[in-house]
Amino acid sequence: MSRASRRRDDERYRQWTGTYRPYDILREATIALGVVLALVIGLTILFSSPDDPPSTIKQWSHTDPVDFVTTATTELDGSSGTGGYGPPYNHNGDGQHIAFVYPAKWLGVSHPIDTARDFVLAPLQSITTQPALRTALSTYQAAPAKTQAAWTTAYEAALGKASATPSGSISVAAGHYGPLPTMMASLLTLAQGGGLDGALLTGRQFYQTDYTKPLLFMADGSVLANRAQAQHLLGTQWGMMNETGSYPGQSWLWLYTFWYQIKPFSTSANADVLVMGVMGVLSLAFILIPFLPGVRDLPRRIPIYKLIWREHYRTQQAVGPPV
Amino acid sequence: MAALPPEKLLPDAQPSYMASWIYVFGVLSLVSLVLIIASGSILTLKGPGWWHFTSVGHFFNSIHLWSVELFFFFLVIHLWGKYWMAAWRGGRARVWMTGAVAFIVAVPCALTGYVSQQNFDAQWISTQAKDGLNAAGVGAFFNVTNFGQMYSYHVLLLPLAVVALVAAHILLVRKHGIVPPFELAPRASAAGLETEGRPVAREDHGSGNGARHGSGTESHPVAESGSPRPGRTT
Numbered sequence: 001m002s003r004a005s006r007r008r009d010d011e012r013y014r015q016w017t018g019t020y021r022p023y024d025i026l027r028e029a030t031i032a033l034g035v036v037l038a039l040v041i042g043l044t045i046l047f048s049s050p051d052d053p054p055s056t057i058k059q060w061s062h063t064d065p066v067d068f069v070t071t072a073t074t075e076l077d078g079s080s081g082t083g084g085y086g087p088p089y090n091h092n093g094d095g096q097h098i099a100f101v102y103p104a105k106w107l108g109v110s111h112p113i114d115t116a117r118d119f120v121l122a123p124l125q126s127i128t129t130q131p132a133l134r135t136a137l138s139t140y141q142a143a144p145a146k147t148q149a150a151w152t153t154a155y156e157a158a159l160g161k162a163s164a165t166p167s168g169s170i171s172v173a174a175g176h177y178g179p180l181p182t183m184m185a186s187l188l189t190l191a192q193g194g195g196l197d198g199a200l201l202t203g204r205q206f207y208q209t210d211y212t213k214p215l216l217f218m219a220d221g222s223v224l225a226n227r228a229q230a231q232h233l234l235g236t237q238w239g240m241m242n243e244t245g246s247y248p249g250q251s252w253l254w255l256y257t258f259w260y261q262i263k264p265f266s267t268s269a270n271a272d273v274l275v276m277g278v279m280g281v282l283s284l285a286f287i288l289i290p291f292l293p294g295v296r297d298l299p300r301r302i303p304i305y306k307l308i309w310r311e312h313y314r315t316q317q318a319v320g321p322p323v
Numbered sequence: 324m325a326a327l328p329p330e331k332l333l334p335d336a337q338p339s340y341m342a343s344w345i346y347v348f349g350v351l352s353l354v355s356l357v358l359i360i361a362s363g364s365i366l367t368l369k370g371p372g373w374w375h376f377t378s379v380g381h382f383f384n385s386i387h388l389w390s391v392e393l394f395f396f397f398l399v400i401h402l403w404g405k406y407w408m409a410a411w412r413g414g415r416a417r418v419w420m421t422g423a424v425a426f427i428v429a430v431p432c433a434l435t436g437y438v439s440q441q442n443f444d445a446q447w448i449s450t451q452a453k454d455g456l457n458a459a460g461v462g463a464f465f466n467v468t469n470f471g472q473m474y475s476y477h478v479l480l481l482p483l484a485v486v487a488l489v490a491a492h493i494l495l496v497r498k499h500g501i502v503p504p505f506e507l508a509p510r511a512s513a514a515g516l517e518t519e520g521r522p523v524a525r526e527d528h529g530s531g532n533g534a535r536h537g538s539g540t541e542s543h544p545v546a547e548s549g550s551p552r553p554g555r556t557t
Contacts, residue, residue: 010412011413013412015413016340018339020336024335029353032350035351036355039389040386043385044389051442052443054443054445104459107463107464110466111462209471210468211469215468216468227447244444248392250437252433253430272455272459276455276458288420305504305505308408309343312340
């Protein structure tokens with residue numbers, strides 16, 4: 001369609017010059033409100049809403065102490081997901097990128113997290129009644145980085161074969177782990193008593209609403225992922241668009257989640273930024289449909305409009321293509 | 324105000340072509356939004372933890388959830404309907420664009436609700452959603468694991484944006500009117516039409532019936548009261 005014909009077309013549809021019918025907008029709104037309210041109340045009575053209790057570090061450290069200690073050790077040596085995340089949490093990576101575009105890196109570290117200090121050392125330092133722990137902490141912090149790394153590497157390897165004891169502690173084969181067993185035993189005890197949940201939340205002030213640290217710590221372990229897998233919420237199971245139970249969840253996110261299921265997104269190290277980029281472009285295109293050749297012309301070519309306005313056209317008694 | 328006199332804001336007549344169920348989904352989306360705001364306001368009055376521990380609170384949370392589900396359901400059908408009508412024709416691009424942006428802004432509005440639930444869904448969704456947002460740089464100022472920030476976005480900033488966009492959308496609809504149907508080429512056949520390229524709608528409804536220009540209500544021809552279906556709006 002040429003620009004001139006499009007302009008003529010635009011002018012033709014600017015105003016309706018045909019017949020009208022009586023209409024009561026308030027009556028229609030009232031009926032619509034009544035219908036939707038009835039639907040909502042009916043759905044509420046039938047299905048209620050999901051509310052699975054949140055996981056806590058206390059609960060996690062009781063049910064899977066080996067996973068908890070393994071995660072804590074990776075936080076200590078910085079090899080956890082958060083430890084190597086990069087911005088906005090730390091400088092241990094550049095974040096994802098599309099070619100030369102590094103959005104996360106450019107916006108910087110806005111929520112600084114030092115996993116060793118924030119998740120392990122600081123909570124342990126708050127325990128002042130255990131001389132053995134104080135000594136272990138001093139030993140660890142005084143050791144060269146190479147020695148620390150040797151301890152954590154050996155300990156993480158041993159944790160792969162560790163088991164939980166009936167008392168809730170863990171049993172690890174003997175090895176050269178330096179002060180780590182003492183430190184981790186204390187951290188596990190602190191977590192099982194609920195102290196670590198509070199320690200990760202407590203910051204510079206009494207009131208707190210930022211759960212970034214405890215959530216990231218738990219996300220580095222398998223406590224959330226195990227529950228999510230059982231509820232079919234993993235990324236490979238169309239993930240966060242779902243909810244626990246059989247609820248529809250955020251079905252409107254289907255397209256966003258869809259990209260993660262296919263290549264190259266499903267195998268890319270930059271999947272998140274690529275998907276966000278694609279969705280950004282598609283969202284912009286969605287807004288600009290009136291100006292996009294091809295997309296804006298489809299409704300004219302595919303005669304769904306004949307279904308929509310079938311009564312109007314029946315009155316018109318004309319069934320040719322749109323002019 | 325000059326562009327939107329009372330008779331345009333609250334019309335007592337609508338174009339005769341609006342005899343299709345597809346037109347009800349706009350108003351259904353709108354009343355769903357009203358229910359979302361009403362139920363959300365009750366939840367806000369009682370605080371974010373109320374609905375976990377009381378059956379009344381849980382009831383209103385469920386009302387809020389299903390209102391949201393229906394809102395998106397109706398809105399998606401409304402959008403598809405408007406797409407296949409090519410509802411941006413006739414200088415109505417801004418009507419489409421405000422509707423599209425309202426839909427896009429409603430998505431994070433809902434997301435902030437999901438991550439403010441203070442339950443396992445909130446934990447899982449926030450720890451999953453953070454990666455996309457962080458990768459795009461949005462996480463620097465929109466931290467889905469920060470409950471306080473998400474709750475503020477959810478109960479104030481994003482609803483304000485959605486309501487403002489929906490209000491702009493509706494005012495634009497009232498100003499420009501509902502897009503007329505595609506005019507069809509006449510079929511010189513059984514109907515025996517002799518329109519020869521003349522706009523069919525004008526031929527059938529306009530001539531000899533006081534055809535009007537503009538979408539007000541003061542001078543347009545109104546179909547007989549025995550019209551086949553009750554009126555609907557977008």
